[in-house]
Amino acid sequence: MTIDFIQARQDLESTDRALEDKTSTASDAIARVADGSHVAVGGCLYSRTPMALLFELLRQDRRDLVLSRCLTCYEGELFLASGATRHITTSWMGFGAPWGSSKIMRQLVESGEAVLEEWSHLGIGMRYRAAAMGVPFLPMLSMLGSDLVDHTDIRQIDCPFTGERLALVPALFPDVAIIHVHRADIYGNAQIDGYRHMDTDVACAARTVIVSAEEIVEPEQIQREPDRTVIPHFAVDAVVEAPMGAYPHECYGLYDADFEHFASYADRVRHHGLEGARAYIAENITAMPTFAEFLDQVPPDALERHRRSAYELVRS
Amino acid sequence: MTWTPQELIAISASRFLADRKVVFAGVGMPLVAAVLAKTLHAPHLTIVLEGGIIGPDIVPGQLPISTNEMRGARSPMMLTDITDVFLYAQRGFFDYGFLGTAQIDQYGNINTSRIGDPDNPDVRLPGTGGANDIISACREVFVVTTHEVRRFVGRVDYVTSPGHLKGGTSRREAGLLSKGPTRVVTDLGLMTFDRGSKRMVLAALQPGVQAQEVHDNTGFELLTPRPPAQLPNPTSRELEVVRRLDPDGTFL
Numbered sequence: 001m002t003i004d005f006i007q008a009r010q011d012l013e014s015t016d017r018a019l020e021d022k023t024s025t026a027s028d029a030i031a032r033v034a035d036g037s038h039v040a041v042g043g044c045l046y047s048r049t050p051m052a053l054l055f056e057l058l059r060q061d062r063r064d065l066v067l068s069r070c071l072t073c074y075e076g077e078l079f080l081a082s083g084a085t086r087h088i089t090t091s092w093m094g095f096g097a098p099w100g101s102s103k104i105m106r107q108l109v110e111s112g113e114a115v116l117e118e119w120s121h122l123g124i125g126m127r128y129r130a131a132a133m134g135v136p137f138l139p140m141l142s143m144l145g146s147d148l149v150d151h152t153d154i155r156q157i158d159c160p161f162t163g164e165r166l167a168l169v170p171a172l173f174p175d176v177a178i179i180h181v182h183r184a185d186i187y188g189n190a191q192i193d194g195y196r197h198m199d200t201d202v203a204c205a206a207r208t209v210i211v212s213a214e215e216i217v218e219p220e221q222i223q224r225e226p227d228r229t230v231i232p233h234f235a236v237d238a239v240v241e242a243p244m245g246a247y248p249h250e251c252y253g254l255y256d257a258d259f260e261h262f263a264s265y266a267d268r269v270r271h272h273g274l275e276g277a278r279a280y281i282a283e284n285i286t287a288m289p290t291f292a293e294f295l296d297q298v299p300p301d302a303l304e305r306h307r308r309s310a311y312e313l314v315r316s
Numbered sequence: 317m318t319w320t321p322q323e324l325i326a327i328s329a330s331r332f333l334a335d336r337k338v339v340f341a342g343v344g345m346p347l348v349a350a351v352l353a354k355t356l357h358a359p360h361l362t363i364v365l366e367g368g369i370i371g372p373d374i375v376p377g378q379l380p381i382s383t384n385e386m387r388g389a390r391s392p393m394m395l396t397d398i399t400d401v402f403l404y405a406q407r408g409f410f411d412y413g414f415l416g417t418a419q420i421d422q423y424g425n426i427n428t429s430r431i432g433d434p435d436n437p438d439v440r441l442p443g444t445g446g447a448n449d450i451i452s453a454c455r456e457v458f459v460v461t462t463h464e465v466r467r468f469v470g471r472v473d474y475v476t477s478p479g480h481l482k483g484g485t486s487r488r489e490a491g492l493l494s495k496g497p498t499r500v501v502t503d504l505g506l507m508t509f510d511r512g513s514k515r516m517v518l519a520a521l522q523p524g525v526q527a528q529e530v531h532d533n534t535g536f537e538l539l540t541p542r543p544p545a546q547l548p549n550p551t552s553r554e555l556e557v558v559r560r561l562d563p564d565g566t567f568l
Binding site: 044102121122123129143145151166194200257259 | 366368381382383384385387389390397398399403429434436438439441444446448449474477478481486487489491492493566
């Protein structure tokens, strides 16, 4: 593994980080993602997944991507099933208890067609954080003694100060980060309500950062509550307005996850395997010009139910 | 009074969580047990979920399916980054880690990654998630699982989350600072670890279970330096609370 921390800094210095209007369509923003890119996906499992941008990435049919994410949900299956990626770096991949493990991951990884590169949850977090700090590695005290060290590029050293054994994890500088937030201004100053997952580190770690926001607000609104801004504009390259942009996953305080949507997808995969996932992609992504048309297929009362559920969960 | 094996495990395990402590709990049975403890005898127990959630109220019948969702984040004391929650654990703030497992061996090593040859596994499981970090960093760790030969193996196929590794002082020599697993609670009994060898010890039996039944369902020799103690029956109050928490049996 090469850790290109100097190159990553030079790349950052060579791009314009000016305070300017960065609003974009999903299509134009995702056009920046080249084949073969390492794409870090924001959110965690079925929370604040940047689904509008990921659907656009699938629509544009990139190849040879590497995906990384702290916990990976069904979006990972879609990228495996479409052939967009054969390599996912994560700490866990599945749906959640009621749906069991990922059948598509199992099929492709057990047959050797795909790679599931497994780090501990904190291990992934420290890799993003090292990159966000601009350093080539960070020491930590997990993964020591486990077999994860045999299948990842963890190094173990004796601490030069204390002599204690430490695990070193290499910085992960994604080519692109794709992150969904609650609100942002046109410059990319982004606010997240509730848990932030790993998104603040992911944003600073990546070379190119594409943010989708539930709403694009006036800069004055951001400035009225600046303590809620968790990603600064100079870390962001494109801002896409995407209401319900994490659906069918949840967005803290705004809408709950649509578990029925998961269940119906999981059912298709259970009965039809890879073809079930591909049919889902064909119907919900390829056939739709944009994410808005996909959302139009969802009964309005269902969306309203998910919004009300989130309101009650956060307010009560 | 009757109970399911899963109810029995959750109830037995909950009794080991003391009041005023901090527990880093996985979803499913560990979280049910933590909420049970908080409801019955540990009102000041702080529950932490790896989704960056500290001190949530868990509402009966609305348990979170994952550690990163709003059902796990009601009226919390703090919402923060996932990495930072794990770093609180690494700093040493968390008294207990609380985990389930697919496979566990005589030294308390946990496998949730690969069944079969590690380089060419027959089954690829979902992976560690935060389990490796929890068992590495929390002061001590309780493991809950049903007691089956296929789960209790002499040596796990793959050490996803380090218990006492090869026994003796090997855990400390690997650089791990915390105690690691101290209790394994199953539907057949309570297991602890021998102080010197770190091999698993049969410490107590669940109600109505004979020691031989535990040995028959364990794929290695369980040490029995002393006759195992007897765990008490679940109380009607404990069963009532568990059933209110998980009325549909989704998590147990």
